[in-house]
Structures are given as C-alpha cells and as structure tokens.
Amino acid sequence: MSKKLCVLFLFVPLVAIAEDFTSYMDTETIGAKRFIQAHPNWDGRGVVIAVLDTGVDVGVMGLLKTSTQETKVIEARDFTGENVVQCHEARMEGDWFVTNEGRVKGIKKTDSPVFIGFLREETLKNSSVSDLNSDGDSKDRFAVVLVKQGAQYVAFVDLDGDGDVSDESSHRSYAVDQRPLRFRSTMGEGKVSVTLTITASDAGEKTVEFHIPGNPHGTHVAGIASGFELFRQKGFNGVAPGAKVMSLKIGDTRLAGGATVNESMKKALEYASKWQREHGVPVVVNMSYGIGSEMEGEADIERFIDNLVQENPKLVVVVSAGNNGPGLSTVGSPASSSLAITVGALLSKKNAKDLLGLSLDDHVLFPFSSRGGEIQKPDIVAPGIASSSVPEYQTSEVFAGTSMSAPQVAGLCALLISALEQEKIPWHAGVIKRALIGSGKPLKGYSVFEQGAGIPQIEEAVRLAKELSKMPSSEILLGYQIKTTAPTGAGQKGSAVFFRTMGFFPDKENQIKVSVKPVFIKDAKEEQKKGFFRDFGLSTSDSMVKVSKSRVYIKGEREAEFEVFFEPKGTPRSGLNSGVVVARSGPDGFSVPFGFIVPQELKDDG
Ligand SMILES: [Ca+2]
Ligand SMILES: [Ca+2]
Ligand SMILES: [Ca+2]
Numbered sequence: 312m313s314k315k316l317c318v319l320f321l322f323v324p325l326v327a328i329a330e331d332f333t334s335y336m337d338t339e340t341i342g343a344k345r346f347i348q349a350h351p352n353w354d355g356r357g358v359v360i361a362v363l364d365t366g367v368d369v370g371v372m373g374l375l376k377t378s379t380q381e382t383k384v385i386e387a388r389d390f391t392g393e394n395v396v397q398c399h400e401a402r403m404e405g406d407w408f409v410t411n412e413g414r415v416k417g418i419k420k421t422d423s424p425v426f427i428g429f430l431r432e433e434t435l436k437n438s439s440v441s442d443l444n445s446d447g448d449s450k451d452r453f454a455v456v457l458v459k460q461g462a463q464y465v466a467f468v469d470l471d472g473d474g475d476v477s478d479e480s481s482h483r484s485y486a487v488d489q490r491p492l493r494f495r496s497t498m499g500e501g502k503v504s505v506t507l508t509i510t511a512s513d514a515g516e517k518t519v520e521f522h523i524p525g526n527p528h529g530t531h532v533a534g535i536a537s538g539f540e541l542f543r544q545k546g547f548n549g550v551a552p553g554a555k556v557m558s559l560k561i562g563d564t565r566l567a568g569g570a571t572v573n574e575s576m577k578k579a580l581e582y583a584s585k586w587q588r589e590h591g592v593p594v595v596v597n598m599s600y601g602i603g604s605e606m607e608g609e610a611d612i613e614r615f616i617d618n619l620v621q622e623n624p625k626l627v628v629v630v631s632a633g634n635n636g637p638g639l640s641t642v643g644s645p646a647s648s649s650l651a652i653t654v655g656a657l658l659s660k661k662n663a664k665d666l667l668g669l670s671l672d673d674h675v676l677f678p679f680s681s682r683g684g685e686i687q688k689p690d691i692v693a694p695g696i697a698s699s700s701v702p703e704y705q706t707s708e709v710f711a712g713t714s715m716s717a718p719q720v721a722g723l724c725a726l727l728i729s730a731l732e733q734e735k736i737p738w739h740a741g742v743i744k745r746a747l748i749g750s751g752k753p754l755k756g757y758s759v760f761e762q763g764a765g766i767p768q769i770e771e772a773v774r775l776a777k778e779l780s781k782m783p784s785s786e787i788l789l790g791y792q793i794k795t796t797a798p799t800g801a802g803q804k805g806s807a808v809f810f811r812t813m814g815f816f817p818d819k820e821n822q823i824k825v826s827v828k829p830v831f832i833k834d835a836k837e838e839q840k841k842g843f844f845r846d847f848g849l850s851t852s853d854s855m856v857k858v859s860k861s862r863v864y865i866k867g868e869r870e871a872e873f874e875v876f877f878e879p880k881g882t883p884r885s886g887l888n889s890g891v892v893v894a895r896s897g898p899d900g901f902s903v904p905f906g907f908i909v910p911q912e913l914k915d916d917g
Contacts, residue, residue: 334666343722357592360554369485373538394521416476425456580616595628598717601644610644624740653691680716731777738780749771819878863894889905
C-alpha cells in the first residue's frame with residue numbers, strides 16, 4: 312500500500328499541468344516571461360524602481376527578496392510629512408523621562424540628552440491602518456525615543472505601547488538597518504510593516520519620519536513591477552524580479568483617497584534623482600498617480616518632470632495614463648509630460664479568462680484607459696489588471712487600472728536597462744523610451760490616439776536600443792518635440808494633429824503645419840548640438856492621410872517643417888477619422904498622429 316502511494320506521488324507531478332501564474336500576473340503579453348527565461352541575468356538586477364505611491368509594505372511575501380536573494384526594498388520615505396514625529400529634550404523624574412507631551416521609561420543611563428516624541432494613531436484616521444496595534448481602537452499613541460549611541464542617533468519605539476522601551480530594540484534609519492517594525496498589543500500584531508527614518512543632529516532638529524503604507528495601492532504596484540515569489544509561490548513574479556525597490560510615499564492619507572499634492576511629488580522626484588546621482592545606480596520612477604488636466608501638457612509638474620529627465624537622463628519616468636477614458640483628450644497630469652513614458656491599460660485574453668471569467672478573441676483596451684487628443688499620448692499600453700502583493704489588512708489582491716499597467720512598463724524598463732548595463736551598451740532615458748515605443752505591437756481595431764504605439768515587446772526593445780545607441784549623436788538625443796496647431800489644445804498647440812472643431816476640415820486647401828525639433832540632454836555641448844543631423848523618410852499609415860514632403864531632415868536644433876492634410880475618398884465617416892504620419896531614420900524616428908472628428912450633424916448636411 313505504501314509502495315503504491317509512493318509511486319503515485321512520484322508520478323502525479325509529471326502529468327500535472329505546470330503552474331502558470333501569468334494568468335494572474337500577465338508578464339507574457341509584453342514578452343517579459345520568455346525574455347527572462349532566455350536571459351536569466353537580465354531580470355532587472357542592478358536597477359532600482361522608485362515607487363512614488365501610497366507607500367510599499369516592505370514585509371509582505373514577494374517584496375522581501377530579489378531573485379538574487381538581496382533585500383528588495385532598500386529605502387522607504389514619506390514625502391507628505393504626515394507621520395513625522397518631533398522629538399523634544401526630556402527631563403528625568405525618577406525612572407521616567409518626561410516632556411510636556413508625556414513620559415516614557417526603560418531608557419538606559421546616558422550622559423547625553425534624551426529626546427522623546429509620540430506617534431499617534433489619530434493622525435492615520437483616514438487610512439486603512441489607523442489601528443496600528445490591532446487592539447480595536449485608533450486612540451493609542453506610542454513613545455519614540457531618540458538617544459545617541461556613539462556618534463549616531465538611534466530610535467527606540469514603544470511598539471507595545473506600555474510606556475516602557477526596555478523591551479524594545481534600537482533602530483537606525485531603514486535605509487541603514489533595513490529592519491521594519493510592527494506595533495503590537497495584547498490582542499495581536501499590527502497588520503502593516505512600518506519603517507522609520509531618523510533626522511537628528513546635535514544642534515539641529517530631531518525628528519523620526521514614519522513610513523506607513525496606509526493604502527494598499529503602492530504595495531500592489533511594487534509587486535507588479537518587481538515582485539519575486541509572490542504569495543510564497545515559486546514562479547509567481549512581477550515583471551522584473553531582480554530589481555530593487557525604493558518606496559517614496561506621496562499619497563497623503565489625510566487627504567481623501569490618498570490624494571497627493573504636487574509638492575510631495577516634486578520632492579520625491581528630486582530625491583530619486585539625487586539618489587541616482589549619488590549611488591550611480593539606474594533608477595526607474597513609477598508614478599501610478601494622476602489627476603485630470605484642464606490644460607494638457609501645460610501643467611507645472613509636467614515641465615518639472617521634463618526638466619528633471621533632461622538634467623538627469625539616467626532617470627526613467629513611467630506614468631499611468633489615467634482612468635478617464637474612453638473619451639478622447641482624457642490623458643491627465645503628469646501623464647502628459649513629454650519625456651515620461653505614459654502607459655494605457657489593456658485587458659489581455661489570459662487575464663480576461665482567468666481573473667474575470669470572460670472569453671476574448673483578442674486583447675482589448677480597457678474602456679477606462681485615458682486617451683490622447685491634442686497631446687500625443689499614451690505612448691504605449693500594457694496589461695492593466697493583476698493579482699499582486701498587498702498589505703495584510705487588505706482583503707482582495709486584484710486591482711485594475713492604468714495604475715497596474717504603468718508598473719508593467721517600469722518593470723520592462725528595468726529589464727531593458729539590466730540588459731544594456733550588462734552588455735555595456737550606453738543608454739539614457741531617451742534610448743529607453745524610443746526603444747519601447749519602437750517595439751510597440753498595435754492592438755487590432757484601435758487608433759493611435761487610443762493606444763499609442765501599442766504593446767511594447769522587450770526582446771525587440773533590447774535590439775532597438777542597441778541599434779539606437781550606435782546612431783550618431785545618440786548620447787545627447789532624448790527625443791523629438793512635435794508642435795502643431797490644435798485649436799482646442801492649450802495655447803492652441805499640441806503634439807498631435809487633432810481637430811474636433813465644427814465646420815473645419817483639414818483638407819488640401821487647409822493643410823496643417825507640423826514642426827519638429829530634437830530634445831537634447833542638458834549637459835549636451837554646443838558643438839554636439841550643432842553637429843546633430845538626421846534625415847527622415849515620411850510615410851502615412853492610411854491613404855487618406857497625406858504629407859507634403861517625402862523626406863525631411865533636422866540639422867542642429869533647428870525646427871524642420873512639413874504639412875499634413877486629409878484627402879478622403881468620398882465623405883469622411885462620422886466620428887474619429889485618424890491615421891499617423893511616420894518619420895523613419897533607420898531605427899530612429901517619430902510619429903505624428905492625425906485625427907479629426909466629424910460630428911453627426913455635418914454628415915447630414917452632406
Ligand atoms: Ca489601536
Ligand atoms: Ca488602544
Ligand atoms: Ca514597550
């Protein structure tokens with residue numbers, strides 16, 4: 312009997328269907344799964360993904376280690392200022408150290424001053440984790456003690472809230488000791504990992520910043536970008552399991568829905584850029600965050616991002632397109648930033664079947680995925696639903712949105728960069744973006760306004776990046792700035808030819824001028840800029856879209872110009888008529904989407 316069982320046991324795994332977690336985390340549609348199978352070392356190692364979000368829980372399965380068994384989350388900061396504890400010098404009263412705010416005991420005898428402050432559950436009342444110690448209320452406060460050990464300040468946190476820190480261990484900033492904390496009570500343990508950062512100097516301020524992921528969004532996003540063995544399952548990985556993560560919290564739980572303000576976003580972006588320069592490690596920023604923009608492309612934060620990338624081209628910025636579709640011109644801010652990679656969301660056949668129980672003949676765009684218009688966005692699309700890592704307090708792991716498609720592409724950038732770094736091929740943000748766009752495989756049945764270049768394919772993107780880096784001036788060229796007339800765009804300018812004006816038709820008599828110029832890195836020298844030359848062949852995707860020239864070149868920083876117009880056979884159909892002008896120069900190029908909307912009424916007028 313036992314022999315029989317043994318035989319069965321050996322036999323069963325051979326016939327069992329191999330586990331395929333891509334049903335829940337689709338890393339196959341963008342080619343990541345087979346890419347890593349073919350090149351196991353190009354799995355994002357050597358790259359840090361900065362998740363600007365609601366905070367990442369550093370203690371959940373899937374975010375503990377990288378594929379090379381290093382600590383996954385190397386830094387966790389909060390730029391909202393919502394959980395910064397100010398510590399004040401305490402006086403001794405018997406066993407107690409006392410300030411106006413309260414008292415704490417259990418501090419070892421020391422000659423140097425002791426500083427204490429308090430973290431209050433109350434300040435987290437709009438979040439999912441206001442009950443940090445799981446005792447059923449949100450009224451507790453926990454003492455935080457700062458004392459000097461040698462030349463360094465260390466923190467003791469009264470995790471069980473008993474007013475005594477003799478039962479607690481000392482902490483340095485998370486970036487140094489990488490040890491998260493858990494609050495606890497007699498009723499159990501808190502359901503979230505907390506990290507801290509100490510800012511203290513003898514003469515200056517003494518604060519402890521707590522990073523508390525009070526919303527599951529950021530943890531989910533981090534799992535998609537770079538999870539390794541999610542839910543303890545071998546093979547259940549995000550896109551770049553070798554990449555490390557930096558959690559830069561910008562979602563303020565004091566504001567409804569974890570909304571953010573531009574200021575914390577800017578601080579976090581600056582921090583990521585500074586960290587990149589100081590450590591010399593490539594950083595991919597993921598921002599699954601955004602707001603609707605009244606003035607597309609003109610928002611302050613977008614100029615800020617474009618500037619930052621020009622100043623530090625080793626920083627790649629990926630942004631979610633937004634969930635305001637299916638209408639046109641629904642891409643918000645900062646998704647309209649021209650040097651960011653903006654990602655729309657698709658529903659893949661596999662996810663549709665296994666996460667939603669829907670049978671699809673082909674991938675479809677999610678209706679909610681924000682569309683372009685006057686602004687040439689989104690750049691690409693990727694799967695926008697996944698089962699991914701979440702903090703313990705969250706009861707469902709499946710989220711959908713462009714928030715889920717952006718980290719697919721952030722992960723893809725990490726794969727691409729790890730390949731280029733290991734092959735010693737020079738790159739910068741412009742090479743990464745143009746390679747991903749160039750590798751795009753369009754979804755059938757959608758216009759360029761809806762999906763940009765389509766679904767990026769990593770193997771092809773690596774090939775293209777190698778080609779692009781060999782082209783003259785590649786070391787300074789980030790991309791191309793397209794300017795054209797857009798009557799309904801901000802300042803009547805846009806990066807796509809897009810008309811929705813009644814009674815105007817961009818035909819042969821009303822040709823639309825398009826001008827193009829190169830965008831260089833800030834450090835480019837005058838000589839390098841002057842020496843730039845690119846010759847492009849122009850073509851159109853649709854016979855009704857016409858372009859005035861067949862070739863155009865760009866010399867130096869001078870704008871090149873051409874005209875585009877529509878020449879439909881018969882009456883244009885009502886709704887969106889669209890095509891795209893494609894400019895190619897070997898592996899390099901740019902495109903100009905062209906669309907105009909024919910209202911129903913016009914058609915009736917004949
Ligand atoms: Ca509590
Ligand atoms: Ca309590
Ligand atoms: Ca204690």
